Amino acid sequence: MGYPHPPHPRETVLLSQYFGDPEARSLAGWRQRGGYRALEQALAMEPTAVTTIVKDSGLRGRGGAGFPTGTKWSFMKPGDGKAHYLCCNADESEPGTFKDREIMRWTPHALVEGCAIAAYAIGAETVYIYIRGEFTEPLQRMTEAVREAYAAGLLGPGAMGGKARIDVRIHKGAGAYICGEETALMNSIEGRRGNPRIKPPFPATAGLFGMPTTINNVETLAAVPHIITQGAAWYKAMCLSSPKSPGTKLFSVCGNVRRPGNYEVVLGFPFEEFLYDLCGGPPAGRKFKAIIPGGASVPIQTMDEVRATKMDYEGFVAGGSMLGSGGVICIDDAQCMVKQIGRLARFFAHESCAQCTQCREGTSWTTKIVERIEAGQGTPDDLDTLLEIADNMTGKTICVLSDSCAVPVVSGIQKFRDEFDAHIQGHRCPFRVAAAAA
Amino acid sequence: MITLTIEGRQVSVPEGTSILEAGKAAGILIPHYCYHPGLPVAGVCRMCLVEVEKSPKLAPACATAAADGQVVHVHSESALEARQGVLELLLINHPLDCPVCDQSGECELQDYTYAEGRRSTRYREPKRVNPVEDFGGDVVYVPNRCILCTRCVRFMETVAEDPVLNVSDRGDHALIGKFENQDLTHPWAGNVVELCPVGALLSKDFLNKARSWDMDRAASVCPGCSQGCNIVIETRDNVVARLRPRPNADVNQYFMCDEGRLNYRWLNRRDRVAEPLVRRGDALIPVDWEIAIDAAARTLTGRRVTAIVSPGLSNEVLYLLRRVLERCGAESEGVFAVRQGPEAPLPGVPDLAVRADRAPNVQGAELMGFRRTDAPLDAVRSGDVLLLADADLSAAGAAVVSGALARAADIIVIGTTVPAWAAGAGAALPLANMAEDEGTFTNLRGRVQRYRQAKSPPALARPGWSVLADLLVALGDPIVVWTPAEAFSALAQAHPAFAGMTYEGLGATGTVVADAREPRAVTAGIGA
Numbered sequence: 030m031g032y033p034h035p036p037h038p039r040e041t042v043l044l045s046q047y048f049g050d051p052e053a054r055s056l057a058g059w060r061q062r063g064g065y066r067a068l069e070q071a072l073a074m075e076p077t078a079v080t081t082i083v084k085d086s087g088l089r090g091r092g093g094a095g096f097p098t099g100t101k102w103s104f105m106k107p108g109d110g111k112a113h114y115l116c117c118n119a120d121e122s123e124p125g126t127f128k129d130r131e132i133m134r135w136t137p138h139a140l141v142e143g144c145a146i147a148a149y150a151i152g153a154e155t156v157y158i159y160i161r162g163e164f165t166e167p168l169q170r171m172t173e174a175v176r177e178a179y180a181a182g183l184l185g186p187g188a189m190g191g192k193a194r195i196d197v198r199i200h201k202g203a204g205a206y207i208c209g210e211e212t213a214l215m216n217s218i219e220g221r222r223g224n225p226r227i228k229p230p231f232p233a234t235a236g237l238f239g240m241p242t243t244i245n246n247v248e249t250l251a252a253v254p255h256i257i258t259q260g261a262a263w264y265k266a267m268c269l270s271s272p273k274s275p276g277t278k279l280f281s282v283c284g285n286v287r288r289p290g291n292y293e294v295v296l297g298f299p300f301e302e303f304l305y306d307l308c309g310g311p312p313a314g315r316k317f318k319a320i321i322p323g324g325a326s327v328p329i330q331t332m333d334e335v336r337a338t339k340m341d342y343e344g345f346v347a348g349g350s351m352l353g354s355g356g357v358i359c360i361d362d363a364q365c366m367v368k369q370i371g372r373l374a375r376f377f378a379h380e381s382c383a384q385c386t387q388c389r390e391g392t393s394w395t396t397k398i399v400e401r402i403e404a405g406q407g408t409p410d411d412l413d414t415l416l417e418i419a420d421n422m423t424g425k426t427i428c429v430l431s432d433s434c435a436v437p438v439v440s441g442i443q444k445f446r447d448e449f450d451a452h453i454q455g456h457r458c459p460f461r462v463a464a465a466a467a
Numbered sequence: 468m469i470t471l472t473i474e475g476r477q478v479s480v481p482e483g484t485s486i487l488e489a490g491k492a493a494g495i496l497i498p499h500y501c502y503h504p505g506l507p508v509a510g511v512c513r514m515c516l517v518e519v520e521k522s523p524k525l526a527p528a529c530a531t532a533a534a535d536g537q538v539v540h541v542h543s544e545s546a547l548e549a550r551q552g553v554l555e556l557l558l559i560n561h562p563l564d565c566p567v568c569d570q571s572g573e574c575e576l577q578d579y580t581y582a583e584g585r586r587s588t589r590y591r592e593p594k595r596v597n598p599v600e601d602f603g604g605d606v607v608y609v610p611n612r613c614i615l616c617t618r619c620v621r622f623m624e625t626v627a628e629d630p631v632l633n634v635s636d637r638g639d640h641a642l643i644g645k646f647e648n649q650d651l652t653h654p655w656a657g658n659v660v661e662l663c664p665v666g667a668l669l670s671k672d673f674l675n676k677a678r679s680w681d682m683d684r685a686a687s688v689c690p691g692c693s694q695g696c697n698i699v700i701e702t703r704d705n706v707v708a709r710l711r712p713r714p715n716a717d718v719n720q721y722f723m724c725d726e727g728r729l730n731y732r733w734l735n736r737r738d739r740v741a742e743p744l745v746r747r748g749d750a751l752i753p754v755d756w757e758i759a760i761d762a763a764a765r766t767l768t769g770r771r772v773t774a775i776v777s778p779g780l781s782n783e784v785l786y787l788l789r790r791v792l793e794r795c796g797a798e799s800e801g802v803f804a805v806r807q808g809p810e811a812p813l814p815g816v817p818d819l820a821v822r823a824d825r826a827p828n829v830q831g832a833e834l835m836g837f838r839r840t841d842a843p844l845d846a847v848r849s850g851d852v853l854l855l856a857d858a859d860l861s862a863a864g865a866a867v868v869s870g871a872l873a874r875a876a877d878i879i880v881i882g883t884t885v886p887a888w889a890a891g892a893g894a895a896l897p898l899a900n901m902a903e904d905e906g907t908f909t910n911l912r913g914r915v916q917r918y919r920q921a922k923s924p925p926a927l928a929r930p931g932w933s934v935l936a937d938l939l940v941a942l943g944d945p946i947v948v949w950t951p952a953e954a955f956s957a958l959a960q961a962h963p964a965f966a967g968m969t970y971e972g973l974g975a976t977g978t979v980v981a982d983a984r985e986p987r988a989v990t991a992g993i994g995a
Contacts, residue, residue, distance in 0.1 A: 205637070207637075222633070222634060227508070227510045227527075227530045378638050378639065379637075379638055380637070380638070381637060381638040381639075382637055383615060383634060383636070383637045383638055383639070383640075383641030384509075384511040384615075385511055385512075385513050386511070386512055386513050386514070386553050386556050386557055386614070386615075387513055387552065387553065387556060389556075389615065389638060389639055389641060390556035390557065390559055390560065390639055391556055392638065392639075393638055393639035394556070394559055394590065394592065394639075397592040398592070401592070410589075414589050417552075418552075418556075420552075421548075421549070421552035421553075421555075421556070424524045424525070425513055425516060425524070425525060425549055425552075426513060427510060427511070
């Protein structure tokens with residue numbers, strides 16, 4: 030098990046190797062552990078060669094969408110005369126996800142190094158690391174790491190012996206989930222309201238300040254130095270199931286589970302074994318009822334559905350959900366699904382940026398109906414209304430926050446309809462009744 | 468050019484045109500709220516979703532470029548369903564207070580809901596409620612009716628370049644906010660009322676004054692300054708209730724300034740001269756038109772006349788006045804003064820500003836050979852007939868006025884009012900004001916634009932062109948003018964700058980005179 034406990038023997042600790050090791054935080058400590066060799070190696074290569082290695086490694090974006098990282102980098106055309114930017118998305122706000130936080134808390138230099146290599150590869154002179162506003166400790170660690178890197182000449186005008194200029198700026202968010210959406214993040218950096226932009230144009234064409242921009246997740250960038258030092262073939266070989274999903278991935282596990290925390294496994298790991306062997310299964314006397322495998326935005330699954338799932342991009346999709354951000358939320362049989370779904374909907378309603386009609390009004394309406402059902406005031410046609418609102422909220426807006434709110438509602442009603450019906454027909458929450466009786 | 472098919476109609480548009488604009492070109496209105504041709508695209512209301520063949524998702528027509536060979540369905544089942552969904556969601560927190568809402572009857576939410584919306588609501592939860600807020604200037608904000616289309620925010624930010632408004636808060640609590648200690652006092656800020664597709668931003672001046680369906684409308688030109696913004700005059704029961712901008716890409720795009728918008732009360736003045744008057748002893752008494760015209764003609768014949776004219780008179784009236792002066796004694800001349808005010812540009816639109824010349828036809832007066840002067844009364848010489856043609860001389864000092872009166876042997880008034888100091892006039896011929904008449908103005912760039920009659924004149928007052936045609940006949944001029952079009956045609960035949968123009972040919976947006984001046988910048992930084 031990852032920090033704060035020793036790793037489980039079945040974990041493959043690559044990014045999480047030094048979680049819990051305070052000495053790894055400093056530049057000196059990081060160097061002792063092999064830090065910044067990858068940057069040195071990368072700077073000795075042509076930028077396109079760096080991109081090629083990352084492309085060949087099969088590394089895919091760890092923020093949720095799983096887009097091939099090297100391919101994303103190759104969209105940045107060198108020598109177009111424009112300023113290029115790299116944004117590091119450290120606005121980790123997906124409910125149930127807390128892996129980037131640990132990377133920044135324990136191995137801030139891993140991220141700085143990953144950023145520097147990526148910036149070199151895409152021809153960006155400036156990197157913005159956009160850190161979630163609530164992340165006070167990661168902000169402090171990252172600020173300190175960047176300061177150290179500047180002082181040591183690793184960043185700044187004469188980075189790595191004057192081979193390249195790389196500036197890293199840390200931008201603190203102000204507490205909005207939507208700023209984790211890539212274009213909202215760029216608006217936020219620019220000092221605008223954090224609203225997602227209409228695409229196209231995509232960031233690679235016109236991103237931050239209207240310039241070609243690449244945006245990568247913290248975990249993605251932290252994996253890059255390992256790929257540079259150990260090679261694309263080595264990384265690509267780390268694979269337990271689909272060859273399209275190589276490498277290790279941090280999974281944040283929370284909810285009704287015996288050993289919550291971050292776990293790093295090679296992609297394709299059997300999900301059931303992960304849940305029971307590594308995470309210890311449900312609390313004593315309980316059973317897993319539902320699992321949300323990839324953060325709040327992915328479909329809720331029953332335990333039966335996830336039993337055969339392989340933990341990679343393809344495996345979760347085959348099981349009817351998504352890998353998402355790797356935030357595994359476990360819900361046991363003592364929980365009321367209506368309440369859980371209402372809580373998720375409330376989150377999205379609270380975080381809607383209010384641009385698109387479907388999202389602004391739909392998330393809030395959905396929340397009100399689900400909460401009314403949970404309070405025992407639901408009517409039989411409420412479920413049809415919820416499904417129709419959800420349909421209306423899917424695929425029609427600028428970004429996917431609206432869709433993300435519809436996902437748990439639709440999957441929740443489909444898979445746990447009996448619980449909704451019990452609330453509506455009994456005019457009360459059966460779980461509250463049970464809790465009161467106990 | 469690219470060619471696409473929208474609702475079965477083929478249309479060719481320049482590359483880069485949005486599907487929404489291509490639809491307009493094909494004569495198909497794609498329902499929308501946040502999109503406005505004068506503002507940057509926001510793509511947020513999601514009302515303009517249309518089905519594009521071979522595209523996996525519905526496309527926002529405002530933010531999707533038309534492409535060659537595209538086949539677009541505006542009224543397909545999926546597009547209609549999506550728009551019905553948007554309408555339902557826009558209405559859940561919208562108060563159904565149309566009976567007391569100023570926007571009712573001209574509300575796009577109302578229109579599209581009737582056209583495409585659900586017949587009943589499924590919403591049973593409490594509605595979000597926020598208090599009405601005074602936005603300063605002429606604008607009041609009713610947040611409960613707001614659909615967050617952000618047209619107002621974008622106008623203030625990118626067109627007025629005075630970012631006073633913002634979207635505050637998020638989720639369904641979001642509303643249009645005003646930055647601390649700032650008000651909508653920009654000289655063009657009132658346009659947000661016009662831009663608002665619903666009843667969220669309202670004009671304080673027009674608040675609860677008239678229902679939109681009770682009003683009559685006439686296309687006109689703003690008489691406030693020499694810019695010549697195209698407007699619509701809206702009247703209820705023969706009273707001007709509101710002025711609104713009318714689009715003209717060459718003059719004012721979609722906008723008009725607050726000063727012009729609110730400066731309409733003089734069109735409703737009740738102290739008008741409403742009957743032809745002639746002097747009998749100490750008093751001006753009402754007489755038949757023929758008697759008054761004859762009296763005026765007798766006074767003018769063979770005398771040196773100084774005409775002080777208003778630069779708010781139409782080109783035709785000014786032309787006929789010029790012809791009157793030619794029939795009078797030698798050295799007769801015409802002068803005019805222009806009331807001045809501060810200039811105020813609208814930064815986001817080239818060559819659009821409230822102009823210093825606060826009169827609509829300064830160019831026309833100059834083209835008709837009237838001399839511009841700051842001291843028009845000084846032009847009156849001893850023994851002159853002073854022909855006062857609706858000129859406002861209230862700015863002149865009492866000493867200047869009494870001096871001119873002492874020099875003038877006779878006064879003839881042709882106008883909408885008889886000022887107190889001109890009570891000694893020999894005759895007064897009552898005219899219709901610009902809202903009661905039709906005609907043309909020439910704006911500062913030489914654009915000749917038509918305005919239409921919006922209301923009827925009081926009692927026996929008559930259009931200026933008709934009065935002056937009669938006066939000319941009485942002075943022996945062979946002119947024949949029975950309609951405003953004939954008055955314009957007489958002008959076009961006589962004046963080289965208007966050569967070739969026809970009244971009908973001016974259309975809705977006007978034609979530029981032959982020797983038009985080049986546009987010039989109003990202030991530094993304003994593109995011309």
